[in-house]
Amino acid sequence: MSQLDTKTRILDAGEHLFARDGFHNTSLRTITSLAKANLAAVNYHFGSKEALLRAVIERRLLPLNQLRKEQIDAVLAEAAATGTAPSAKSLLRAFIEPTLAFRSAGPGAQDFIALVGRSMSEPDETVRNCFIGLVLPNFRLFFESLQRALPQLPTAVLMARVQFTLGAMSHVMCTSNKPPINISAAPQPLDDDELAEQLLQFVSTGLEAPQ
Amino acid sequence: MSQLDTKTRILDAGEHLFARDGFHNTSLRTITSLAKANLAAVNYHFGSKEALLRAVIERRLLPLNQLRKEQIDAVLAEAAATGTAPSAKSLLRAFIEPTLAFRSAGPGAQDFIALVGRSMSEPDETVRNCFIGLVLPNFRLFFESLQRALPQLPTAVLMARVQFTLGAMSHVMCTSNKPPINISAAPQPLDDDELAEQLLQFVSTGLEAPQ
DNA sequence: GTCTATAGATTGATAGAC
DNA sequence: GTCTATCAATCTATAGAC
Numbered sequence: 001m002s003q004l005d006t007k008t009r010i011l012d013a014g015e016h017l018f019a020r021d022g023f024h025n026t027s028l029r030t031i032t033s034l035a036k037a038n039l040a041a042v043n044y045h046f047g048s049k050e051a052l053l054r055a056v057i058e059r060r061l062l063p064l065n066q067l068r069k070e071q072i073d074a075v076l077a078e079a080a081a082t083g084t085a086p087s088a089k090s091l092l093r094a095f096i097e098p099t100l101a102f103r104s105a106g107p108g109a110q111d112f113i114a115l116v117g118r119s120m121s122e123p124d125e126t127v128r129n130c131f132i133g134l135v136l137p138n139f140r141l142f143f144e145s146l147q148r149a150l151p152q153l154p155t156a157v158l159m160a161r162v163q164f165t166l167g168a169m170s171h172v173m174c175t176s177n178k179p180p181i182n183i184s185a186a187p188q189p190l191d192d193d194e195l196a197e198q199l200l201q202f203v204s205t206g207l208e209a210p211q
Numbered sequence: 212m213s214q215l216d217t218k219t220r221i222l223d224a225g226e227h228l229f230a231r232d233g234f235h236n237t238s239l240r241t242i243t244s245l246a247k248a249n250l251a252a253v254n255y256h257f258g259s260k261e262a263l264l265r266a267v268i269e270r271r272l273l274p275l276n277q278l279r280k281e282q283i284d285a286v287l288a289e290a291a292a293t294g295t296a297p298s299a300k301s302l303l304r305a306f307i308e309p310t311l312a313f314r315s316a317g318p319g320a321q322d323f324i325a326l327v328g329r330s331m332s333e334p335d336e337t338v339r340n341c342f343i344g345l346v347l348p349n350f351r352l353f354f355e356s357l358q359r360a361l362p363q364l365p366t367a368v369l370m371a372r373v374q375f376t377l378g379a380m381s382h383v384m385c386t387s388n389k390p391p392i393n394i395s396a397a398p399q400p401l402d403d404d405e406l407a408e409q410l411l412q413f414v415s416t417g418l419e420a421p422q
Numbered sequence: 423g424t425c426t427a428t429a430g431a432t433t434g435a436t437a438g439a440c
Numbered sequence: 441g442t443c444t445a446t447c448a449a450t451c452t453a454t455a456g457a458c
Binding site: 238239240250253254259260 | 450451452453454
């Protein structure tokens with residue numbers, strides 16, 4: 001971490017600490033101390049604590065959104081080429097897989113995914129507004145594609161089911177960071193890929209369920 | 212609110228503000244100001260800010276746990292009487308319905324449910340430890356009953372699916388408080404009962420899906 | 423039980439030397 | 441760009457009068 005420039009080290013430290021302790025429970029002093037930077041460096045490079053949060057989120061969310069958009073567009077193009085409706089499951093895969101796979105992009109990426117998962121149900125307006133503005137276009141594209149895949153479902157019902165899907169997904173993302181609530185002494189928990197596959201199976205079954 | 216005693220007014224105000232703004236983003240001054248009480252009253256009645264949080268959670272979570280336990284026990288007893296395994300869907304209903312129905316228990320109850328939903332993926336140890344200790348026995352009973360309903364599923368797979376279920380449920384609980392992310396301009400969103408029924412349908416389909 | 427007053431620590435932000 | 445030093449505000453918690 002210490003051979004990178006100060007701005008990057010602060011971003012990395014903020015990402016880690018915001019994800020682990022929450023935005024309001026993390027002080028600039030803790031961040032700069034972990035980043036081995038001076039306290040004043042945060043305001044010099046970013047302007048404020050809130051602007052640092054925005055920078056932390058944007059750094060990885062913009063590429064992730066791009067990736068999800070490409071995958072969804074590919075599914076839509078494939079469907080258009082064959083003259084059929086896209087399948088709900090392939091759209092879900094296009095949306096979920098890049099998100100969960102993102103955790104392997106690096107050590108900080110896993111913290112980031114946990115931060116994003118938590119932001120979906122964030123009470124605080126600071127975090128919430130920052131996050132929602134960035135993901136909304138992506139979520140809309142996803143939702144409208146699903147409407148084409150499942151035209152028989154009333155909009156309100158589809159919206160509810162998408163909400164359940166995002167909830168299940170964000171919960172997995174939150175807990176990818178730390179041990180989940182230890183409900184049962186399972187002999188061998190699933191690894192990341194199996195968990196992603198199980199999630200896809202779970203939500204696509206629920207989404208396509210008859211009314 | 213103002214004809215109740217001070218202790219209750221502080222509990223109500225804390226419940227509302229912790230749910231709306233988060234624990235660390237809520238100050239004792241904001242709480243006592245809303246409760247029309249003196250700043251020192253919190254430490255007099257509860258001892259500390261953290262002890263107030265514990266009191267806020269315990270006040271409603273203990274009765275809710277009791278309610279869920281009774282419902283699950285009733286399903287198990289019914290199954291034992293007929294000599295069959297309990298159905299996954301009836302267990303899910305026993306667990307989910309009291310939780311969501313709790314929102315109608317009063318104006319503060321809805322805030323409380325949002326607080327609980329968020330606590331399931333809480334980054335902060337203060338909130339997380341307090342919450343987990345209280346719900347763990349209840350969650351274990353739920354999980355072990357499900358194992359009897361779905362014995363063909365490997366433990367690790369069932370655990371993953373229960374995790375998805377809790378995620379979907381907690382997301383609904385979080386957003387029962389405030390408008391959800393406005394993904395689509397839906398003509399008429401579902402009301403609370405329809406949403407609960409849709410959730411039950413969604414998670415029971417996913418939980419019972421073939422491997 | 424309720425109040426005022428304040429201790430004691432921590433916070434985000436900034437001014438100014440280098 | 442990086443540093444020291446510090447300001448002004450805020451926080452939880454408590455002591456002590458009533």
